[in-house]
Amino acid sequence: MRPVRRFVVLWVCSLLVSAFVCAVSRGMAAEPNERAGDLKLTVVYDNNPYDARLQTRWGFSCYVKGAEKTILFDVGGDGTVLLSNMERLGVDPKTVNAVVLSHIHHDHIGGLSHFLEVNPRVTVFMPQSLPQSVKERVRLAGANWVGVREPMRICKSVYSTGELGVFIREQALIIETNKGLVLITGCAHPGIVEMVKKAKEQLSAQVYLVLGGFHLCWMNLSQVNTIISGVKKEGVKRVGPSHCSGDLARKQFEKVYGKDFILVGAGRTITIAHALPL
Numbered sequence: 525m526r527p528v529r530r531f532v533v534l535w536v537c538s539l540l541v542s543a544f545v546c547a548v549s550r551g552m553a554a555e556p557n558e559r560a561g562d563l564k565l566t567v568v569y570d571n572n573p574y575d576a577r578l579q580t581r582w583g584f585s586c587y588v589k590g591a592e593k594t595i596l597f598d599v600g601g602d603g604t605v606l607l608s609n610m611e612r613l614g615v616d617p618k619t620v621n622a623v624v625l626s627h628i629h630h631d632h633i634g635g636l637s638h639f640l641e642v643n644p645r646v647t648v649f650m651p652q653s654l655p656q657s658v659k660e661r662v663r664l665a666g667a668n669w670v671g672v673r674e675p676m677r678i679c680k681s682v683y684s685t686g687e688l689g690v691f692i693r694e695q696a697l698i699i700e701t702n703k704g705l706v707l708i709t710g711c712a713h714p715g716i717v718e719m720v721k722k723a724k725e726q727l728s729a730q731v732y733l734v735l736g737g738f739h740l741c742w743m744n745l746s747q748v749n750t751i752i753s754g755v756k757k758e759g760v761k762r763v764g765p766s767h768c769s770g771d772l773a774r775k776q777f778e779k780v781y782g783k784d785f786i787l788v789g790a791g792r793t794i795t796i797a798h799a800l801p802l
């Protein structure tokens with residue numbers, strides 16, 4: 525090889541090596557189109573289809589990236605489907621630092637063991653009321669767990685509502701953004717309007733987006749419309765009802781919210797630009 529050419533090859537190589545070292549030293553592989561301060565929500569498990577490459581199953585899981593911790597909210601019912609969907613989306617389970625479980629139902633926690641086999645280096649935030657067997661499962665997998673009872677801070681800008689509801693105790697995830705609060709719900713058994721109210725009270729802020737299961741699939745049209753007016757009255761700006769929200773409620777929400785209705789299903793990513801403080 526001629527000296528000049530050899531020099532160019534060496535120079536290009538050294539640039540590639542330093543770029544790699546940079547990416548590794550930042551602690552996570554940087555993805556293209558990703559900017560600091562953006563909040564990225566990816567639904568990795570849902571019974572509603574969105575990205576045809578993914579499998580759909582009854583349940584819910586949402587990957588939350590951009591805050592201090594990378595969070596997996598709920599893990600779906602089937603860990604094999606969860607991990608295969610994540611792989612198809614290019615979402616690395618090892619990037620997750622915290623798992624937040626909304627409530628006891630299998631379609632939200634069933635995928636936990638499979639997930640922890642791949643990544644036990646997480647803290648699992650679960651309702652304190654979950655049985656000891658679930659806590660023990662987490663401990664035996666080598667992960668940490670935190671039993672959540674009261675509203676609490678998970679990391680900078682991210683909170684749990686604490687356990688809400690009477691019969692089925694459930695927590696939701698709140699992310700504080702400069703557009704308002706983002707509320708992610710598993711099934712919303714305590715009532716979606718009630719959960720919105722609690723989130724607003726807890727952080728003294730308006731709700732920008734509510735995403736997840738709203739548990740309206742068993743309701744008739746007039747009951748659904750009452751809930752939608754309740755959500756609207758609370759000043760929620762955008763909605764992404766999925767999982768157990770039901771087709772009727774999704775259709776009605778779309779009518780009322782128009783362009784602020786987000787069609788959510790397995791594989792949908794919602795990016796909120798410049799949402800978080802740097």
Ligand SMILES: [Zn+2]
Binds near residue numbers: 713
């Ligand atoms: Zn449920």
Ligand SMILES: [Zn+2]
Binds near residue numbers: 767
């Ligand atoms: Zn559910």
